Amino acid sequence: MKTYPLECVDLLRRARVAFKAGRTIKESFRLAQLDALVRMLEEHECDFVDALGRDLHKPRFETVVSELILVKNEALYAINNLKKWMQPQHVERNLSTSLDECLVISEPLGVVFIMGTWCSPVQMCLVPLVGAIAAGNCAIISPSEYTTHTAELLHRLTPSYLDNECFHVILASTNDLPEVVELKFDHVFFTGNREDGNKIAQVAARTLTPVTLVLGGKNPCYVDQHCDISTTTQRIAWARFHNAGQSLVAPDYILCHTELKARFVQALKCCLMQFYGSDPRESRSFGRMVNLEIFNKTKDILWRSGKVAVGGQVIEGEKYIAPTILTEVAESDSIMQQDVFGPVLPVLTVDNVDEAIAFINRHEKPLCVYAYSSNSKVCSRNSELQTIGSFCSNDSILQSLMVALPFGGVGKASGIGSYHGRYSFDTFSHKKSCLLRSTHLECVTYLRYPPYEERNLSLMTWASTLSQRSQGWCQIL
Template sequence: MASNQYTKLVESQRAYFDTGEPASLAHRKKALLTLKKLIENDGAELVDAVEKDLRRLPGVTKNLELNAAKVEIDYFLENLDEWTAPHYVDKTLNTLLDTPMVVSDAKGVVLLLSPWNYPVNLVLMPLVPIIGSGNTVIIKPSELSSNTADAIERVFSKYFDKEFLAVVQGGIPETTELLKERYDHIVYTGSTPVAKIILAAAAKHITPCTLELGGKCPVIVCDDADIEVTSKRLAWGKWLNCGQTCLAPDYVITTEATKPKLVKELTKNLHEFYGSDIRNNIDYSRIINERHFDRLENLLNTTNGEILFQGGNPDRSDNFIPPVIIDSSLEDPIMADEIFGPILPIITVQDISEAIATIRSMEKPLAAYIFTRSDKNIDRLLKETSSGGVTVNDVMFHMTVDTLPFGGVGHSGFGRYRGKFGFTEFTHPKAVLKRGFFADSLTSARYPPLTPAKEKGMARITGKRIALPKTVKTYLPWLSCLIAGVVIGIVIQKYKTF
């Protein structure tokens, strides 16, 4: 698609948005129901495409990528009436006669740049709040998962008009041209270097962004953890999708006493999950392409750590990197950047204090995990470290809770979605104060000419916040508040000194 066609596409979507139709409650619900119908009727085509790109079992993709989106759609449909209604906020004595509220406005045209590792889910999950919030959207799927990108374009074009939802394909040149256009919001999931390019482009139009960037997600395994359960959950999260998950455990921090027990159990779990011939096990996925294979193989070739387990030999012709566990250190090259693959370094520390210091010495991750029976240890992780999210005694599961926000902090990104948080992300909370024409004398001191008496009168209004007592807000109906306000106004008028 030529650059002028991108301009025309954005203009057509903005013109459609300006009609008010996408922001109407009826259209939002219809769009969400259409998306759910797409998943139910054509989800199999999307699942098959993912299998071609990542060699991931269809059943896994269906559960991880499609079902979660259907649940999110249902959650939105259940709550849209409430979320789109004006939200009335607390009054003070000064606003007793007024109506202060927040009205959520749809933003406009949204650009959604999705990644290759979960190429369906990371289109669908932000897409639900984007269209549920009343916006139009242009989707640019990753060219690295080319089979899935083709399937997304075919399937979505069957259900949605381009003036509302369009899919644009291409690589770096096409994305560069897309980013020259003006949007009302940009969503990107991927790497930090690319995010900086996107932010630079967005800055030209002062466009807000939602960035989900991953990072090195740490796992603290304390001495009091149930090692059998810990290792099973850790192994599942690390080697799911061959380690190509933004929330996947990047490295483990544990003590010298716990390390051998943990490695023994992890090795046992890997044999239970993938057998003795991991390469030929259908449950084990593949690296997305040769470039990422070379990156991971280079990490294995340059590490200074001791390899504690390796489930086979890398094979570039098959994009196969086996599960690897390495006894590592913070100075090892493997600890420099997010691994995003099936290699698990283990860092040895003395205690929880050193574990927390290790996490604090790095950039803020998308998630942090801890396995422990100690509430004190949990509390220290929560209070002394910063991350996008935390799961205690498991990995990644906070992402499955639709009433929790999903997003990063610092180098792991900013902005968030899931449930109401997604609705808030893709709408503008417009402040509204509705006033009547009566009781103008209560604030007449603002009108020129300024006199000493008026200055004192304005000071009484602006110099102190007088909140309504909780008993008034809780037990008196709004009519009583109105009557009380009128009475107060009469008294002020009678005894005013200006």
């Protein structure tokens, strides 16, 4: 199944007509659509579990917790807060606006285009959609072609739950997406790798279409000599190896204190045994690579980097790569130069937190940084890092899932913009400035009108000088 360009043109036209007719403006409409989205996930939980099982061999537990519950939490949070978000925000008055009203009103942008990645194909499509709906937009959604069964399920279910004129799901290949973006949307939201994100941004720039990009990257994780090693290894192993390591936000490499390395690697080995048994291939809790392209890329990187301490087994026919720990990894190794979407975790060593910070700062700005230490001062040192997307101490990934925290990257390596909760609403809104003035101060404001008199200029300059000491505004105006 595929949505062809002419179909996309028609879907965009229908969405524009619906938006211009004011279909999405009312709070009641937005609430109804968000409620329908929740019902779709609840009533078809088994279908989503089956689809993700086919696409990624994803365990039911991971599908429910990291995909379905996450989207439902976002939708319910938006439902509970929508009235407050939609209310005009009053701006502080000064002397010149004491009889006026200054407001910031959140308006929907129009028709937005949301492109999800295959790592979390439900979450990455529907969490941004929650924000787009809450803000009053129409939307066209493009799930990843890599997760075929999930994409087709969204394509089939969405018309049965969401408004058929305002919301559409298309089935397009990655190569087709730039052509779709050229149709000129009011906002483009993309999650995925840097190469595809750069192409989307360049196409959008030609029509001055604003973009939000949530990209992959190298997410460093510092493990201090003073940490609870048992808890640390469990949390890192869970974050790196769930969904067979196919994640934008998992720890990408470990910067382990030299004194701790041997114990850390041994603890990781024990942890993997506890999680997946002696043969992870037989475990019902461990997934598979999404396709042979990603499998082969990960396998090649694995075999050209460091030394295998744990794991390393690969079976092409099953797209299986065992949970793997690499040691003796050099900064110049292949795995440190490329984004890795697979169950491989390289461990490098540093002598202290200063060396870890210097190492991270030598590289491009990451989407996530993690630090594990029982010393609060070590964790607080993240303030010395260059600008980063997000930070979490003594755990991993959770900061990217919380509805109350903004999540997104910074710069060409990890992205532009943020989302989740209120921040998704703001991403898909235009902040309109409104000044509702009265005519009662015309006896003063006439000073600005021609013909210009030196006396009037002197009075306005004097008033401006006074205002610089208070509210920074020419009160005479």
